[in-house]
Amino acid sequence: MGRRTGDETRALLLRVGMQMLLERGVSAGVQHIRLQEVLRRAGLTTGAAYRLWADQNDYQRDLAVAMVRLRLSSPADYARVAVDKLIADGARGDDIIRAAAEAHVRTSAIDVTDPTDAVDAQQFLIALALRTTADTWPELKEASRQRHHESIAAFAEFYAYLMEAYGLRMKTPLMVTDFTEAMAAMGEGFAVRAMEGLEHPVYHAAEDDDVPTGEWTLFALGVRALVNEFMTPIDATARMPFADAPVTPETPIAPAP
Template sequence: MGRRTAEETRRLLIDAGLQLLLERGVSAGVQHIRLQEVLRTVGLTTGAAYRIWADQTEYHRDLAIAMVRLRFAEPTASAETAVRDATSMDDVIRAAALDHVTYAAQFHLDPGSRDSHAFITALALRTAAGAWPELREASAARHAESVAAFAAFYAELMERFGYRMREPMTVRDLAEALAAIGEGFAIRAAEGLDHPVYVLSEDDEMAPTGQWTLFGLTVRAMSDAFMVRVAATDPGEELSAGRGH
């Protein structure tokens, strides 16, 4: 085997650091991933690292950036699977919301869930992105990528079930709002807080029925502010997802 290039060595050490970070979880933080330990795991000497980084702080910066950029699947992959069999907008909202809170909760419930650990760890690092300009840039890029993916996903769902955005809001506005709320509930999951679930049996035809997460009810309540039916004769007619359209 030929000698590694500097870039190959850098990638090896970053990948080893990411593995340690995912194993230990968000509470460890990049500062607890010691470069000496990373070097031991891959069988390299100190000199190999310090030919790439001036000090451990530089390594931590690059490790944090790599963690924020890390994805094991497309941003909408889990949600798309969750709503595949939905027959109404209520079904979409309820299923997608349940999928999100379940996914975030895997951080505590399933130590082997690398997707959930990667999501929560990246989210935690993004909240502290002010430490390094490069980390802020990586965080902004990840956010923009996710919002664009979800905006396209929401647009497809609205077309499928006969809705449009209420002017002057755009589908990107909807994606931004739902991202903020979804990330907030994900932080609650990272804190180990239970997510409220309700079983509703309301007689009002405008109200949701069945089992709903708090996140799902929040998203449903937002729908009236953002969406209207395409077929509505009155441009101001509000969304009523519960009618099964």
């Protein structure tokens, strides 16, 4: 095998650092990833690193940026997987909300059974934690903004798909990106709560409760409220799929053709 170039060595050491972050979890932070330990794991000498970075702080900055830029899947994949079959089966809007919200809550708590999904959830939370410290380095702030814009674009496309399926449009003068920004703020806020170890509230609504019957996460109820305030049926005579009344838990809402 030929001698590694500087770019190849840099990529290797960042890759090893990211693997260590994924192994140790969101609480580790880049400041706990020591360059000497990274070098030992990579089987390289100190000189290999200090030809690329002036010091450990420089390495940790680039490691934070690389971690925020890392994507193991498309941003909206977990939500789409959670609801695609429900939509095809003509499920009610409330069922769509509950399923997508539950998927997000599980991801935030890394309560997933598939090992690949668990790593993806871990990466999301680590990147989110790093984004909360974006002011540390200009490069990290730029990477954080870029990740945010990518996520907003992906979820806006996903929400537009849901709106078309259920015959909805945005209320004027709002746009789907406005809804997506509000959803992102709420979803990321609940993810931060999960990192703090706070349990996500869950409600079991009975038929005589004001909340629609069934099990609801607090996030799902928040999503439902946003949908009702941001969206309206394209057909003015139609009822909202997620309206408080007169739709009942037993009322199926067939997707628009």
